[in-house]
Structures are given as structure tokens and as C-alpha cells.
Amino acid sequence: xxxxxxxxxxxxxxxxxxxxxxxxxxxxxxxxxxxxxxxxxxxxxxxxxxxxxxxxxxxxxxxxxxxxxxxxxxxxxxxxxxxxxxxxxxxxxxxxxxxxxxxxxxxxxxxxxxxxxxxxxxxxxxxxxxxxxxxxxxxxxxxxxxxxxxxxxxxxxxxxxxxxxxxxxxxxxxxxxxxxxxxxxxxxxxxxxxxxxxxxxxxxxxxxxxxxxxxxxxxxxxxxxxxxxxxxxxxxxxxxxxxxxxxxxxxxxxxxxxxxxxxxxxxxxxxxxxxxxxxxxxxxxxxxxxxxxxxxxxxxxxxxxxxxxxxxxxxxxxxxxxxxxxxxxxxxxxxxxxxxxxxxxxxxxxxxxxxxxxxxxxxxxxxxxxxxxxxxxxxxxxxxxxxxxxxxxxxxxxxxxxxxxxxxxxxxxxxxxxxxxxxxxxxxxxxxxxxxxxxxxxxxxxxxxxxxxxxxxxxxxxxxxxxxxxxxxxxxxxxxxxxxxxxxxxxxxxxx
Amino acid sequence: xxxxxxxxxxxxxxxxxxxxxxxxxxxxxxxxxxxxxxxxxxxxxxxxxxxxxxxxxxxxxxxxxxxxxxxxxxxxxxxxxxxxxxxxxxxxxxxxxxxxxxxxxxxxxxxxxxxxxxxxxxxxxxxxxxxxxxxxxxxxxxxxxxxxxxxxxxxxxxxxxxxxxxxxxxxxxxxxxxxxxxxxxxxxxxxxxxxxxxxxxxxxxxxxxxxxxxxxxxxxxxxxxxxxxxxxxxxxxxxxxxxxxxxxxxxxxxxxxxxxxxxxxxxxxxxxxxxxxxxxxxxxxxxxxxxxxxxxxxxxxxxxxxxxxxxxxxxxxxxxxxxxxxxxxxxxxxxxxxxxxxxxxxxxxxxxxxxxxxxxxxxxxxxxxxxxxxxxxxxxxxxxxxxxxxxxxxxxxxxxxxxxxxxxxxxxxxxxxxxxxxxxxxxxxxxxxxxxxxxxxxxxxxxxxxxxxxxxxxxxxxxxxxxxxxxxxxxxxxxxxxxxxxxxxxxxxxxx
Numbered sequence: 001x002x003x004x005x006x007x008x009x010x011x012x013x014x015x016x017x018x019x020x021x022x023x024x025x026x027x028x029x030x031x032x033x034x035x036x037x038x039x040x041x042x043x044x045x046x047x048x049x050x051x052x053x054x055x056x057x058x059x060x061x062x063x064x065x066x067x068x069x070x071x072x073x074x075x076x077x078x079x080x081x082x083x084x085x086x087x088x089x090x091x092x093x094x095x096x097x098x099x100x101x102x103x104x105x106x107x108x109x110x111x112x113x114x115x116x117x118x119x120x121x122x123x124x125x126x127x128x129x130x131x132x133x134x135x136x137x138x139x140x141x142x143x144x145x146x147x148x149x150x151x152x153x154x155x156x157x158x159x160x161x162x163x164x165x166x167x168x169x170x171x172x173x174x175x176x177x178x179x180x181x182x183x184x185x186x187x188x189x190x191x192x193x194x195x196x197x198x199x200x201x202x203x204x205x206x207x208x209x210x211x212x213x214x215x216x217x218x219x220x221x222x223x224x225x226x227x228x229x230x231x232x233x234x235x236x237x238x239x240x241x242x243x244x245x246x247x248x249x250x251x252x253x254x255x256x257x258x259x260x261x262x263x264x265x266x267x268x269x270x271x272x273x274x275x276x277x278x279x280x281x282x283x284x285x286x287x288x289x290x291x292x293x294x295x296x297x298x299x300x301x302x303x304x305x306x307x308x309x310x311x312x313x314x315x316x317x318x319x320x321x322x323x324x325x326x327x328x329x330x331x332x333x334x335x336x337x338x339x340x341x342x343x344x345x346x347x348x349x350x351x352x353x354x355x356x357x358x359x360x361x362x363x364x365x366x367x368x369x370x371x372x373x374x375x376x377x378x379x380x381x382x383x384x385x386x387x388x389x390x391x392x393x394x395x396x397x398x399x400x401x402x403x404x405x406x407x408x409x410x411x412x413x414x415x416x417x418x419x420x421x422x423x424x425x426x427x428x429x430x431x432x433x434x435x436x437x438x439x440x441x442x443x444x445x446x447x448x449x450x451x452x453x454x455x456x457x458x459x460x461x462x463x464x465x466x467x468x469x470x471x472x473x474x475x476x477x478x479x480x481x482x483x484x485x486x487x488x489x490x491x492x493x494x495x496x
Numbered sequence: 497x498x499x500x501x502x503x504x505x506x507x508x509x510x511x512x513x514x515x516x517x518x519x520x521x522x523x524x525x526x527x528x529x530x531x532x533x534x535x536x537x538x539x540x541x542x543x544x545x546x547x548x549x550x551x552x553x554x555x556x557x558x559x560x561x562x563x564x565x566x567x568x569x570x571x572x573x574x575x576x577x578x579x580x581x582x583x584x585x586x587x588x589x590x591x592x593x594x595x596x597x598x599x600x601x602x603x604x605x606x607x608x609x610x611x612x613x614x615x616x617x618x619x620x621x622x623x624x625x626x627x628x629x630x631x632x633x634x635x636x637x638x639x640x641x642x643x644x645x646x647x648x649x650x651x652x653x654x655x656x657x658x659x660x661x662x663x664x665x666x667x668x669x670x671x672x673x674x675x676x677x678x679x680x681x682x683x684x685x686x687x688x689x690x691x692x693x694x695x696x697x698x699x700x701x702x703x704x705x706x707x708x709x710x711x712x713x714x715x716x717x718x719x720x721x722x723x724x725x726x727x728x729x730x731x732x733x734x735x736x737x738x739x740x741x742x743x744x745x746x747x748x749x750x751x752x753x754x755x756x757x758x759x760x761x762x763x764x765x766x767x768x769x770x771x772x773x774x775x776x777x778x779x780x781x782x783x784x785x786x787x788x789x790x791x792x793x794x795x796x797x798x799x800x801x802x803x804x805x806x807x808x809x810x811x812x813x814x815x816x817x818x819x820x821x822x823x824x825x826x827x828x829x830x831x832x833x834x835x836x837x838x839x840x841x842x843x844x845x846x847x848x849x850x851x852x853x854x855x856x857x858x859x860x861x862x863x864x865x866x867x868x869x870x871x872x873x874x875x876x877x878x879x880x881x882x883x884x885x886x887x888x889x890x891x892x893x894x895x896x897x898x899x900x901x902x903x904x905x906x907x908x909x910x911x912x913x914x915x916x917x918x919x920x921x922x923x924x925x926x927x928x929x930x931x932x933x934x935x936x937x938x939x940x941x942x943x944x945x946x947x948x949x950x951x952x953x954x955x956x957x958x959x960x961x962x963x964x965x966x967x968x969x970x971x972x973x974x975x976x977x978x979x980x981x982x983x984x985x986x987x988x989x990x991x992x
Contacts (some may be wrong), residue, residue, distance in 0.1 A: 060556040062861040062896040063639035081612035143559035155905055191687060193915070309727070311927055365558040400558040412690035418916060 044107040044461070046102060048075040048117070053160055055123070056446035057130045057144050059152035066131040070153055073100050073119040075107075075418065080114035081167030085485045088173050088196065090118040090154055090188055092181030093359040096121035096128075099181070104461020106176060109478055113485065116168070120157055122150050122181075124358040136357045139399040141214075145361055148364050148410070151188055155195050172488035174481055175199040178456035179432065180359075182368070183426075187411050190419045195265035198421030198484040200477055202456035206424075208369045208435025214416060215385045222287040223378040225429055229290075232311025237283060237313060240327050240434040241276060243320035248272045256321070261328050264343035271346070278346040279327070280380060282334050287431050288455040293465040300337050303465065309333045313422035368404040369435070420444040423480050425473055427453020448473045505572060540603040540957075544571040544613070549656055551619070553626045553640050555648035564626040564634030566649055569596050569615040570654050571603075576610035577663030581981045585615040585671050586650055586684055588677030589855040592617035592624075595677070600957020602672060605974055610983065612664070616653055618677075632853045635895040638698055641857055644906070644987065651691050668984035670977055674698040674952035675928065676855075678861070678920075683907050686915045694980040697933075704865045704921075704931025705903050711868035711881045713930035715953035718783040719874040721925055725786075726806025733779060733809060734875040736805045736823050737772060739816035740919060752817070757824050760839035767842070770950040774842040775823070776876060778830050783927050784951040789961040796833050801960065805829045852939055860890035864900040865931070916940040919976050921969055923949020942976065944969045 052069040073096060079086075087106050091099060100119040108118055121128040124145045129135040136142060154175075162169045175196045177185035182204025207213050226234040247253040248269060252255060257275075258267040267275065286306050293303045302308050313327035315322075335344050355478035363369070370387070373380035391401050412419075424437035425448040432455060440446050451456055452467035458474055548565040568591060575582075583602050587595060596615040606613055617624040620641045620705050625631040632638060650671075658665045671692045673681035678700025685695035700709035703709050723728040743749040744765060753771075754763040763771065782802050785791060789799045808825035811818075831840050859865070866883070869876035885896050908915075920933035921944040928951060936942050946953055954970055 059902075060641040060642060060644055062642075062899070063635040065897070143557040146556060146558075148556055159901075159905060192908075194911035232500040401561070403558070403654075406555075412688075414689035420914060470758060 002208065016031055025084050030471055032312065041454070044104070044110070046075070046101060046107055047077065048119070050071040051158050055153050059072045059149055065129070068123070068155065069128065070123065071096055071098070071121040071127045075117040078110040078114060079116035083489055084114035084116065084171060086161070086168065086171050087113065087115045088115050088158065088171040088175050089117070090175050090177035090181050090184040091120045091122040091125070092177060092179060092184065093122060093125055093362070095126035097126070099226065103176075103178070103459050105459045105474065108462050112478065113481060116171070118161065123153055129190050133232060136361070142361050142398065145358055146365055147184060147187065147407075150184060150190060154188060154193050158195055172179065172197040172485050172493055174484060176459070177204070178202040178459045179204065180280060180342055181457065187424050189422050190411060190416065191490070193419070197488050198423070198481065200423045200425065200481070202425045202426065202459045203430055203432050205369070205432045205435030206437065207414065208432070209413070210370070210405055212408070213435045216368040216374055216377060217429045218371055219373045219378040219380055221431040221434050225287045225290055225306055226283065226310060226379060229304070229306040230362070231314055233310035233313045234379040236316040236323065237324065238375065239316045240279070240323055243323045244276060247320055247324065257324065260321070260329065262323050262343050264345040279331065280333055284431065286334060287429065290429050290454040291457060292452060292467055293456055293461075293463050301334065302337060305320065305333060361398055363401055364398050364402055366403065366407050368402040383387060417441050417445065421484055423477055425450065425456070425477065427455065427457050429454045430456075448476050518737045540600070540606070542571070542597055542603055543573065544569040544615070549653050550729065551649050551652060552870065555645055555652070561595040562626070564619070565624065567592055567617040567623045569593070571606070571613040574606040574610060575612035578609035579668060579985055580612065582657070582664065582667050583609065583611045583613050583671045584650065584654065584671050585613070586671050586673035586677050587616045587618040587621070588673060588675055588680065589618060589621055589858070591622035593622070599672075599674070599764055599955050601857045601970065604958050608974065612667070614958050616650055619649055622842065632857070638857050638894065641854055643680060643683065643862055643903075646680060647687060651688050652692055664869040666988055668693040668981050670980060671695040672955075673700070674955045675700065677841060678952065682920065684919050685918050686907060686912065689916070693984050694919070694977065696919045696921070696977065698921045698955045699923065699926055699928050699932065701865070701921060701928045701931030702907065703910065704928070705909070706866070706901055708904070711866040711933045712870055712873060714867055715869045715874040717927040717930050718780055721783045721786055721802055721876060722779065722806060725800070727810055728812050729806035729809045730875040732812040732819065732822065734871065735812045736775070736819055737877045739819045740768065740772060743816055743820065752913060753820065756817070756820050757827070758839050760841040763775040771842055772877070775827065778827055780893060780927065782830060783925065786925050787953060787956075788948060788963055789959050797830065799832060801829065857894055859872065860894050860898055861896055862899065862903050864898040885938065913937050913941065917980055919944055919973055921952070921973065923951065923953050925950045926952075944972050
């Protein structure tokens with residue numbers, strides 16, 4: 001899911017009383033695509049075919065008979081019609097081609113599991129727009145953007161594949177997804193166990209709702225990542241907010257700030273909340289993509305990027321001006337590692353993909369994740385979670401109000417032990433792990449922990465620099481999947 | 497569910513080319529209420545309170561913020577806040593007060609299970625009308641009449657009860673329902689195992705969809721009931737159709753028919769399909785309520801009513817006129833056992849309840865149950881199942897088209913073994929048992945068979961004339977429910 005949910009929340013609690021800024025939302029959401037990482041790209045060639053499947057716009061009512069084309073990608077090079085399997089990527093909030101190219105794990109295991117790979121695009125993202133360019137026009141058009149409709153799309157798509165591809169019918173399907181897609185994979189198995197034999201839910205914060213997790217957990221983990229990556233690193237960041245506040249209190253200070261941070265546009269006092277939010281977002285991003293090898297997110301990044309960033313943030317007790325210069329050096333690692341950027345743009349949008357608005361709607365309806373900071377246990381300015389304000393902002397932007405408890409009502413919250421065959425994997429470095437399942441619930445609802453892992457590291461392609469913890473995690477995941485596949489085929493044999 | 501789904505289907509295949517007759521639909525649907533049976537009324541006093549809960553009209557979208565009042569009944573005389581339970585009746589297609597008064601089983605077991613009883617009305621029935629008198633106006637207003645929305649109502653209602661009734665939170669909830677309500681109870685457990693610890697699904701034909709069951713199964717069971725209840729009974733009925741066809745071919749024959757059958761209105765040739773359908777419906781009704789003691793359905797009935805009816809149908813080889821006179825005697829048992837009726841009305845509607853239109857909409861959307869007859873293995877004129885025609889009729893009446901595979905897609909069809917804690921009970925005499933689960937699927941998905949049982953006899957109140965098979969069934973059901981309750985409380989204790 002990337003951090004859009006977070007950022008939308010932050011937007012609300014960072015800039016109380018202001019509207020959700022569509023520019024920021026756009027920029028924010030643009031970055032939700034998984035990092036492209038040339039260095040880590042699997043040697044496995046990613047040859048897939050692109051298809052479209054006609055889906056009902058509304059699975060849960062009969063009055064609206066409209067349909068739309070859902071895009072999906074299919075790769076069957078290693079698929080064995082007898083005794084093989086189908087790995088089904090439960091697409092999340094973005095272009096499915098990005099996800100396909102960045103989920104190297106599925107490509108890496110295809111041969112071993114004799115698997116057909118299917119990557120299904122989530123409705124309202126990429127090319128799968130229920131109402132074309134009007135999809136985001138208003139609440140009426142967005143009404144069908146829910147996790148339930150997306151899961152129903154997946155079900156109908158799988159039924160279609162089983163009907164139309166000879167040999168597919170007698171094959172076990174395994175749902176695989178990361179982040180919000182990991183939540184979808186888990187929920188898919190919970191709600192449709194007759195369709196998928198199991199699910200790999202990577203970095204899926206299914207408990208980042210209501211009060212299942214303290215609202216400050218997420219930012220505490222971000223802070224810990226910085227604390228562990230360099231002496232005084234988190235303290236320096238913590239002190240930077242006041243430095244910015246002080247410097248921005250005068251016109252000359254604002255001018256100096258803009259210059260020192262190499263911003264593309266001058267700063268006004270009103271921009272300061274946005275500036276701080278943009279910086280905060282950078283630290284959050286870094287925590288999510290703190291991978292053990294060089295990767296490419298919005299910008300190319302070195303291995304263990306937080307360590308590199310923290311090299312500039314070792315001294316919290318310098319004057320404000322020096323502190324901000326150091327902050328700039330740190331930001332510059334993230335925004336200008338390639339050295340190509342002429343200036344840093346705090347309202348930059350990295351993609352024009354309309355679909356990226358989708359998550360901000362989802363965060364305003366089903367995906368209500370409370371976040372907060374206190375400036376003591378974390379390195380951020382204190383901000384409380386304010387549902388009322390959040391709801392009002394959502395109503396202003398989309399004409400809808402969130403239902404904070406709906407996801408728990410629908411998918412069970414912590415009371416899920418009657419389900420089976422779900423792997424919940426989480427990286428200890430990943431801020432989203434705080435809302436994830438990190439302890440086994442039953443023998444078949446298992447938690448896999450990746451000590452050196454950031455956001456769904458396990459779904460990325462094999463890399464020579466992979467730490468042992470992720471190799472072990474993947475091995476465990478494959479073991480479970482093999483068992484599900486075997487159980488399925490044993491069952492088929494027993495029945496025939 | 498009664499037989500409305502059947503009758504709607506029959507309407508289509510019996511009178512090809514004609515519209516669905518709203519009068520007939522009304523009459524048909526009116527009879528779906530469970531039989532009132534003064535003789536069998538439990539000695540347990542049925543004291544309940546009536547409440548209303550504000551439900552969202554659309555649980556699955558955020559654009560429509562409308563709400564409506566769902567009615568529910570609550571009885572807590574025997575409820576124990578510590579170590580007790582909540583028995584939740586998943587209301588089906590009718591007025592919840594009727595169901596409450598006719599589900600004596602729940603009242604009979606309340607004390608033993610220290611249970612609070614909740615009877616939740618199904619949306620679009622009784623008083624629970626999402627748009628008041630406009631609820632059935634058109635497809636737009638009916639759009640929220642689905643099993644998924646009904647289940648979501650139940651979930652939200654239970655969450656509400658747990659929030660607001662001190663002691664309810666730590667109580668296991670068991671879903672109980674019969675017929676369509678039994679399907680809802682089973683699906684409730686499948687989709688929301690975090691809300692209900694188990695389900696008693698009485699006479700729930702969850703496989704009466706697509707081709708899971710041959711379409712002639714239902715009418716074959718009806719026929720068997722008549723065959724076993726009297727010598728030549730089913731053969732006599734089989735011959736009656738041709739006798740009617742022959743007699744109705746002349747004006748004087750039509751007049752004689754109307755007179756002999758004591759119909760309230762004269763017959764035209766165009767009425768003959770309706771007449772035959774009305775008679776067929778009578779035989780189906782009788783099969784459903786073929787209870788071992790006197791009961792009161794649309795009209796009061798004697799014990800084992802088919803046996804009584806069959807006393808008049810022992811000779812198939814008499815002339816047409818004699819045959820029809822005998823058919824009249826048989827019909828008269830059903831329509832005039834009390835001797836009060838002056839004439840028989842083939843388009844009679846027994847209730848003016850608007851809500852009763854609901855099932856015909858449901859049968860035209862989700863609840864597509866294929867029925868057929870062949871006149872060889874059953875005692876009816878041959879009629880094929882014709883989905884195209886069925887769909888066209890639905891489109892004419894409601895502006896919607898059925899999705900025949902949706903229920904299976906949603907709820908899993910025969911592939912449900914990963915679920916748990918559901919009792920499927922079926923009576924061998926009940927035509928709906930053909931589409932039900934009559935063999936254990938796993939240790940916790942169990943089938944209970946009632947040899948002498950018609951439609952959900954087990955849910956009716958204790959009666960001195962209850963056959964051993966239903967006493968055993970109820971004992972088994974109670975045993976399972978006690979185990980679910982114990983498991984729940986053991987778990988709570990273990991966690992605290």
C-alpha cells in the first residue's frame with residue numbers, strides 16, 4: 001500500500017483545518033509503486049501476455065449491469081497442466097505491470113512450483129478503470145472501489161481462467177500479494193477458501209485499524225530504523241522540526257530555508273506544514289525501502305539507504321542553520337542520489353496516472369488507519385489521531401465518510417483463527433509490520449519474520465545481497481505453498 | 497423459503513410466453529410463512545420485546561448514506577450473562593413475528609443453553625423496508641435486496657447487541673435458520689466465522705443451484721411423498737393433468753370443471769395453465785408441511801395431510817369426470833379442512849404484505865433454482881428448465897437478469913470443507929432435502945437426517961406426536977451447540 005494511507009492521515013493531522021491538497025495526494029500516491037530495482041532484477045525473464053476480462057462494475061447488486069475491462073498478465077512458461085499450480089497476484093493500488101515487474105519472487109519460484117503466474121490489476125488502478133476517465137469524478141463513480149468488489153473481481157477472473165484454459169480447472173490457486181495486496185491475499189483466502197487454497201500475505205497490516213495497534217506504532221518503527229542506523233540520527237531529525245519552525249518565523253529565514261534545501265520554489269509561511277510533511281514522508285519512504293542492496297524507488301537509492309542518510313545526521317546539537325544543512329544532505333541522498341536533480345520539489349508528482357487517486361478514496365472509506373506521533377517515543381512533532389477531522393476532510397474531498405470499523409467487521413480483526421493456510425510475512429524494519437501478524441495464530445495461520453527486512457522484501461527477486469533472514473523466509477513460504485499444492489492434488493486424486 | 501422460487505420457475509416454464517402474474521406471485525409468496533400450529537405450540541411462553549436497529553441501506557458502497565430500521569425481537573428470560581449464549585435467528589423472506597412464533601425449537605432450548613434469543617428480520621420483509629412503501633418500486637430500490645446485504649445486517653446487529661447489552665460481548669452467537677434462512681445461517685458461519693461460532697441450517701438447500709442437483713429432484717421427492725402415502729395416489733395425480741386438458745377443450749367442459757372444483761370464478765381456456773399450476777402448488781405445499789400432527793398453514797391441516805389427501809386418490813382408472821371429482825376432494829382437504837370455505841379461489845392472495853414480493857425479486861437475481869419435471873419419474877406434466885426464458889421474464893418484471901452461478905461463486909457450492917461448525921438438517925419427506933447437505937462433509941460440517949421430517953420439522957416446537965427421528969435430530973443439534981458454546985467459553989477463559 002505504500003504509505004498513502006498514512007500520508008493522507010498525516011495530511012489531516014499535520015495540517016489541521018486545511019483541505020486535502022490534491023497535488024500532494026497525487027504526489028504521495030504516485031510513489032506507491034514498488035521500487036524498481038535493476039540491481040536486484042532476477043535473471044528470470046519476465047515474459048507475459050496481457051489480457052482483459054470483462055467484469056461487472058457491481059458484483060453486489062443487480063440494477064447496474066455495466067461492465068469494464070480488467071487487465072491481467074499471464075505467464076505460463078513453467079506451468080505444468082498436470083500437478084502444477086497457479087500463483088495469483090492480488091493486485092493492489094497501482095499499475096499491474098509495475099507490480100509484475102517488481103514481484104521477482106513469483107518469477108523465481110515459478111519453475112519449482114510448475115506454476116502459471118497471473119497478475120490481476122485492481123479495479124480503479126492502471127488500465128482497469130470502471131468508468132474510464134470518469135472513474136474518479138465523484139462518489140457515485142467511485143462507489144465500486146472497495147476491497148470486496150476487488151476480491152469478487154479476482155474470484156470471477158479465476159473462474160474465467162479455469163473455464164477457458166484447458167488444464168487450469170484442476171489446479172490449486174495460491175493468492176500472493178504485498179502490502180494492501182497482501183491484505184487482499186489474506187482476505188481472499190478467508191472469504192473464498194473454495195477459490196484459493198492458501199495465501200502469502202507479505203507485509204500486510206491487517207490490524208492497522210481501529211485500536212488493534214496503538215496509533216503511534218508505525219512512526220515508532222520508522223524512528224527505530226533511524227535510531228539503529230546511525231548515532232544520534234533520530235535525535236537530529238527530531239530537533240529539525242523546531243529548527244524549521246524557528247527559521248520559518250521570518251521572511252529571511254524562509255528564504256534561507258528554501259535556498260539551503262535547494263527547493264525549486266520559494267517558501268511562504270503557509271508552505272511550512274507541507275514542507276515538514278514532505279520531509280517526514282521522505283523518512284517514512286526510506287524506512288519502507290531500507291533494502292540491503294541498491295534499489296530504485298522514486299529515485300535510485302544505495303544499499304541500506306538509511307545508513308547513508310544517517311551519516312549526515314550525527315550531530316543534533318549544532319545551530320539551526322547547520323542542522324538544516326545536514327538535513328538537506330540527508331534528503332539529497334533520497335532525492336538526488338544520481339546527482340541529476342537541479343532542485344527539490346516539495347509538490348512534485350512522479351506520475352500522472354489517474355488511478356493513483358484511488359487510494360486516497362479507499363483511505364477515506366474502508367482503509368481507515370489511525371496514525372499518531374508524540375515526539376517522545378518517535379522523532380516527529382506530536383500529532384493526535386482525530387477521526388472527526390479526518391472524516392470531515394474525506395467528506396470535503398470525496399463526499400463520503402469513512403467507516404473505521406467496517407474492515408474489522410468484514411474480515412474479523414484478531415478473531416481469525418478458524419481460517420487456514422495463510423502465511424503472514426513481515427520485515428522487522430518495515431513500519432507496516434506493527435500492524436501485521438507477527439506471531440503464529442495456528443499451525444496453518446503462520447507468521448514469518450524477516451529480521452533484516454523492509455517492506456515485503458520477500459516478494460522481491462533473489463539478490464546476492466539478500467540477508468539470510470529473507471532467504472529463510474522465502475524457503476519457508478515455498479515449503480508451505482508446496483504443501484498446499486500437494487494437499488490439493490492428493491485430494492483430487494482421492495476423489496477421482 | 498417455501499416454494500416461491502420453485503413457483504416462479506414453474507410459472508415461467510408452465511406458461512411459456514406469458515408474463516409473471518403478480519397476483520399469482522403475491523398469492524404464492526404469501527404462503528411462505530412457516531405453518532402456525534396451535535396443536536404443536538410449545539408450552540414455553542413466547543415473550544419478546546420488539547426493537548429496531550438503524551442499518552445502512554448499502555453496506556458495500558459508501559456513496560449511499562441512507563439508513564433504514566431493521567426490526568428484531570429479543571427474549572432474554574433464560575439468558576445467563578456468564579456462560580450463556582445467544583441464539584440468533586437469521587430471518588428469511590417474511591415477517592419476523594411469524595418466524596419467531598413458529599420456531600418453537602429456539603424457545604424450547606433457551607433454558608438449557610441459557611440463551612438469549614434474537615430474531616432478526618430480513619431486509620425488504622415484514623417491517624424492515626429500506627425505502628418504506630417504495631421498496632419494491634423498481635430495480636433501483638430493490639438493488640440492496642441480496643443475501644450479502646442481509647448477512648451484513650446480521651453482523652452489524654450482533655455487533656450492536658454486543659456493544660450495548662452488558663454481558664453480551666463475551667457470549668458465543670449461534671446462527672439458526674430454516675429454508676432460505678437456513679442457507680443464510682450456513683453462509684453466515686462461512687463468511688463471518690468471527691461473528692458466529694456455529695450455525696444450525698435447517699432444510700437449507702444450498703446446492704439447489706446450477707447443476708449441483710438434477711433439476712427434477714425436487715418434484716421427484718414431492719411425487720415420492722404422494723406415492724408412499726396411498727395406493728395409486730401419485731398415478732392418479734399424474735393422470736389428472738390430461739383429464740383437465742381434455743375437459744378444458746370445450747366450453748361446457750370448462751364450465752363443468754369450474755363447478756366441480758368449486759372455483760369462485762368461471763374458467764376460460766387461458767386460465768388452464770394457472771389452474772394446473774395452482775393444483776401443482778397445492779401438492780408441493782402438502783409435501784412441505786406433511787407434518788406428523790395437525791397444523792395450520794394457509795388453512796388448518798390434519799396430521800400427515802398427504803395420507804388424508806390420498807384417501808381420495810386411490811383410483812387412477814376412472815373416467816375423467818370422476819377423476820376430477822376426486823381431485824376436488826383432495827384439494828378440499830387442503831383448502832377447506834375447516835369446512836368454512838364457500839369456494840376455492842385459484843388467484844387468492846392470503847396476505848397483503850408488500851414484503852412478500854421480495855422473494856420473487858431474489859429468485860430473479862441470486863436465488864436461481866432450476867426446476868423441471870418429466871412426467872415419468874414424477875407426477876407432473878413435463879416441463880424443461882429454460883434459463884433464457886426465465887431470465888427474460890425476470891427482465892420484464894424487474895428489469896434485472898439473474899446471475900445463476902453467483903451464489904456458488906460467492907458461497908462455494910460443494911467445495912466448503914474448509915469451513916466448520918455447521919449442522920445441516922434435512923427431512924427425508926421435504927422436497928428441499930434434494931438440494932441440501934445430507935451427508936457429513938467433515939467432523940464439524942455435519943448432516944442430520946430426519947426420516948419422518950418434512951420442511952424443517954426440527955425447528956418446530958416439541959410435540960407429543962414428534963417421531964423419534966426428529967427427537968434424535970434435535971438432541972444431536974443441541975449436543976453440537978453445547979460443544980460450540982463450551983469451546984467458546986473455554987477459549988475466553990484460556991485467554992484471560
